[in-house]
Amino acid sequence: MLLTEEKIRQILESKKDWMLRDNALVKTFECNDFIDAISFVTKVGMLSEKADHHPNISIHSWNKVELAISTHDEGGITEKDISLLNAIDP
Numbered sequence: 001m002l003l004t005e006e007k008i009r010q011i012l013e014s015k016k017d018w019m020l021r022d023n024a025l026v027k028t029f030e031c032n033d034f035i036d037a038i039s040f041v042t043k044v045g046m047l048s049e050k051a052d053h054h055p056n057i058s059i060h061s062w063n064k065v066e067l068a069i070s071t072h073d074e075g076g077i078t079e080k081d082i083s084l085l086n087a088i089d090p
Contacts, residue, residue, distance in 0.1 A: 002076045011082060015089065024056070024070035025077060025085055034062045041065055047087045053080045055088075 003011075011025075012018055018027045031037040041057055044067065048054045056068040069085055071078040 002071075002074055002078060003082070008077050011085075015085065018085070018089070020077075021068070023076045024068040025081055026066065026068045027089065028060070028064055028066045031063045031065065037063050037065050044088055048084065051080070051084050051087065053084050055084065 008020060008025075012020060015027075018025055020026070029040060031040055037059060041059065044055065044057060044065075053071075055070075058066040058068075060066060067088065069081045070076060071080055
């Protein structure tokens, strides 16, 4: 079930640097170096597998990782996305 715009806004207000873009919760993480960026992607991959819910992951430059979390088959943001967001960025 899709979350309401109000619920999404409340969540975004409580999370630093996350935004809503193209029906996804999006954040760019800046890591110390390339190895930290790859380690972060591995951590996200493990959490995603555990949740059986996978974000779009993009590595930008040598130290920036962008995550975009949404429930594609629902067409937007659901509780599954919030659970994954909280696991990745408590």
